[in-house]
Amino acid sequence: MSTKLKVSVYKLSSCAGCQLEFLNLEPVLLDLVGAIEFSYFPMARRRYEPGPYDIGFVEGAVTCGEEIERLKKARQECRILVALGSCACYGGLPSIKNWTPERVIVSRVYENSSLIHSIKAYGIDEYVQVDAYLKGCPVNKDELVEFIKGTLLGIRPRLRPHSVCVECKLNEYECISVIKREPCMGPVTTAGCGALCPSRGKACDGCRGPANDANAESLARTFSEYGLHRSDIVRRFRKFAGLTQEFSRGADAV
Amino acid sequence: MAVTRTSSVPDMVVLSGELWQELLKLVTAQYKVIGPVRRGSEHVFAPVKDPRDIDMAYVTTILPPKKVFHQPFQVLFSFDTEEGTLAEEESGEEKVLWGIHPCDMHAIAILDKVYGIEYPDPYYLRNRENTIIVAKNCTEVGENCFCLSMGTGPALRSGYDLLLTDLGGRYLVEVGTEKGRKLLSGLELVPAPRVVLVEKEKRLSQARQKFKKRMITQGIQELLEENFRHPIWEELMRECLACGSCTMVCPTCFCYNVVDKIDLDLKTGKRQREWDSCMLLEYAQVALGQNFRRDRDARIKQRIYHKLLYYEPQFGTLGCVGCGRCIGACVKRIDITDVVSRLAESVESDR
Numbered sequence: 001m002s003t004k005l006k007v008s009v010y011k012l013s014s015c016a017g018c019q020l021e022f023l024n025l026e027p028v029l030l031d032l033v034g035a036i037e038f039s040y041f042p043m044a045r046r047r048y049e050p051g052p053y054d055i056g057f058v059e060g061a062v063t064c065g066e067e068i069e070r071l072k073k074a075r076q077e078c079r080i081l082v083a084l085g086s087c088a089c090y091g092g093l094p095s096i097k098n099w100t101p102e103r104v105i106v107s108r109v110y111e112n113s114s115l116i117h118s119i120k121a122y123g124i125d126e127y128v129q130v131d132a133y134l135k136g137c138p139v140n141k142d143e144l145v146e147f148i149k150g151t152l153l154g155i156r157p158r159l160r161p162h163s164v165c166v167e168c169k170l171n172e173y174e175c176i177s178v179i180k181r182e183p184c185m186g187p188v189t190t191a192g193c194g195a196l197c198p199s200r201g202k203a204c205d206g207c208r209g210p211a212n213d214a215n216a217e218s219l220a221r222t223f224s225e226y227g228l229h230r231s232d233i234v235r236r237f238r239k240f241a242g243l244t245q246e247f248s249r250g251a252d253a254v
Numbered sequence: 255m256a257v258t259r260t261s262s263v264p265d266m267v268v269l270s271g272e273l274w275q276e277l278l279k280l281v282t283a284q285y286k287v288i289g290p291v292r293r294g295s296e297h298v299f300a301p302v303k304d305p306r307d308i309d310m311a312y313v314t315t316i317l318p319p320k321k322v323f324h325q326p327f328q329v330l331f332s333f334d335t336e337e338g339t340l341a342e343e344e345s346g347e348e349k350v351l352w353g354i355h356p357c358d359m360h361a362i363a364i365l366d367k368v369y370g371i372e373y374p375d376p377y378y379l380r381n382r383e384n385t386i387i388v389a390k391n392c393t394e395v396g397e398n399c400f401c402l403s404m405g406t407g408p409a410l411r412s413g414y415d416l417l418l419t420d421l422g423g424r425y426l427v428e429v430g431t432e433k434g435r436k437l438l439s440g441l442e443l444v445p446a447p448r449v450v451l452v453e454k455e456k457r458l459s460q461a462r463q464k465f466k467k468r469m470i471t472q473g474i475q476e477l478l479e480e481n482f483r484h485p486i487w488e489e490l491m492r493e494c495l496a497c498g499s500c501t502m503v504c505p506t507c508f509c510y511n512v513v514d515k516i517d518l519d520l521k522t523g524k525r526q527r528e529w530d531s532c533m534l535l536e537y538a539q540v541a542l543g544q545n546f547r548r549d550r551d552a553r554i555k556q557r558i559y560h561k562l563l564y565y566e567p568q569f570g571t572l573g574c575v576g577c578g579r580c581i582g583a584c585v586k587r588i589d590i591t592d593v594v595s596r597l598a599e600s601v602e603s604d605r
């Protein structure tokens with residue numbers, strides 16, 4: 001009998017970029033499949049093995065009733081259920097639509113809307129209990145591996161809860177906010193990406209959602225001082241995690 | 255401090271033009287040099303291969319030079335649980351830390367106490383002992399600098415191995431230790447006449463006129479002790495982003511976290527430490543989720559009180575050297591000198 005962890009990967013409404021990160025783990029993938037088995041991973045394997053599974057990674061937001069059913073089934077067949085990426089954590093990019101009436105959104109995208117039964121986009125914890133959140137759009141590969149290692153060892157993985165600024169400073173990237181007065185979301189966004197965007201000279205977009213003590217109202221006031229229009233500030237806070245209490249306070253601040 | 259001379263290198267020389275270039279070339283050829291270089295419109299201390307990369311006119315750096323001794327990420331040892339073995343990293347080669355300012359030198363002197371006395375820290379001390387420090391007096395002053403108020407600049411009196419002062423197109427070089435003298439040993443040098451010290455003093459007193467920022471230090475301890483419940487803390491709580499930048503960039507902050515980086519084989523790995531910050535929510539969290547500083551105002555107070563009140567009894571000096579980095583790095587422009595001034599003003603107006 002194999003002692004490998006049985007892993008399943010599910011997809012709801014998403015771009016598949018997060019599950020692709022499993023395949024992008026190429027340099028360590030062989031070591032990884034020595035320790036875990038992808039028992040259900042439609043993107044990568046044609047053959048499925050039935051549950052139960054040890055870890056289930058769910059990618060994507062929930063945007064229709066059928067997905068709620070699949071999600072509930074996933075919850076039942078997995079010991080540990082993980083929200084994989086910001087869509088599954090908070091609704092992510094699909095949740096941008098939540099502030100426009102459903103009919104308007106649907107007719108903007110589809111010619112024939114009679115087959116579309118789309119609902120407000122939520123993260124998966126709106127419907128099921130979630131054991132861990134891997135944030136990011138897409139998730140960070142190192143964090144993904146860190147999480148799997150933690151599970152294999154039965155210890156709490158170290159996922160950074162604090163702001164992106166900490167990693168930005170530790171790596172000494174030029175501060176986009178202070179120097180260029182650009183609306184960097186880093187101070188209120190969860191680290192773990194290694195301050196990826198500031199490392200390329202770009203303001204953080206907030207893709208990893210609120211940090212553990214995010215003061216979004218205060219940052220929104222600063223964006224306003226930088227000359228950002230109210231609607232742009234709202235968009236910044238609603239891009240990935242507008243449903244969270246923290247970021248919705250940012251969107252409502254000015 | 256009297257310097258015992260072991261070679262023909264004089265205690266004080268003036269270098270200009272070619273000789274200065276030659277010194278830079280010699281030092282960068284012989285040592286691993288870490289000096290101020292540009293990064294975008296900011297500066298960082300980074301390894302220098304080509305002496306032309308050194309920017310002696312830098313005002314401040316993102317991280318302070320303490321990072322050479324107390325590294326942001328420091329591997330303590332690697333381990334193998336199967337073999338039951340530990341292996342320590344080899345100690346690095348001798349380095350030269352080039353062009354650090356007086357505030358940062360003072361900060362290193364504080365860290366020498368933190369990491370050198372009660373619980374000597376082998377990692378810090380190893381990095382520290384392997385490094386020759388070339389300091390530079392400040393003849394120009396940054397917008398956030400207030401070392402003058404803290405008594406830590408713009409002129410340096412001790413701690414350096416070599417000390418530079420820009421005399422305008424030429425540098426006065428003063429020898430502080432034999433380690434420093436070694437750096438000059440490959441050059442043909444004549445002692446500088448004592449009169450250059452007059453020129454040096456002139457430049458430094460001109461620099462003293464340039465400070466725009468100052469910190470009220472008189473009675474600061476009582477001021478802070480008496481104002482723990484002042485309304486300013488609540489106001490700062492609403493402003494502060496708890497981002498941690500202010501502590502990450504502070505040259506006297508010494509807090510760190512220790513984490514294990516385990517390899518995928520789950521048997522080998524590295525124990526590593528990295529800088530931590532009391533501004534972060536999880537810093538004071540203990541088992542079962544209890545947190546002693548859940549509120550942001552408590553954390554802001556911890557930072558400011560630690561710098562201005564709690565260092566003193568432990569290390570005999572204030573914990574702020576007036577480098578201004580925390581002000582420059584703060585997206586919200588929260589200014590430690592301003593906080594103190596406002597406390598002082600409100601006490602004044604209450605009288």
Ligand code: SF4
Pocket residue numbers: 164165166168169173174175176177178184185186187195198203204499585
């Ligand atoms: S660039 Fe952004 S993430 Fe980096 S320190 Fe500045 S505000 Fe923080």
Ligand code: SF4
Pocket residue numbers: 136137164186189190193194195196197198203204205206207208209
């Ligand atoms: S810097 Fe911000 S937007 Fe960029 S990857 Fe990190 S969290 Fe996402």
Ligand code: SF4
Pocket residue numbers: 500503504505506561573574575576577578579580581590
């Ligand atoms: S508290 Fe601020 S000004 Fe003082 S030493 Fe630290 S970073 Fe510099």
Ligand code: SF4
Pocket residue numbers: 501504506507508509530531532533556557558560561
């Ligand atoms: S407690 Fe805070 S202010 Fe004091 S050294 Fe640590 S991080 Fe810096």
Ligand code: SF4
Pocket residue numbers: 493494495496497498499500501533583584585586587588
């Ligand atoms: S840098 Fe400013 S906003 Fe960030 S934690 Fe420090 S005081 Fe607060």
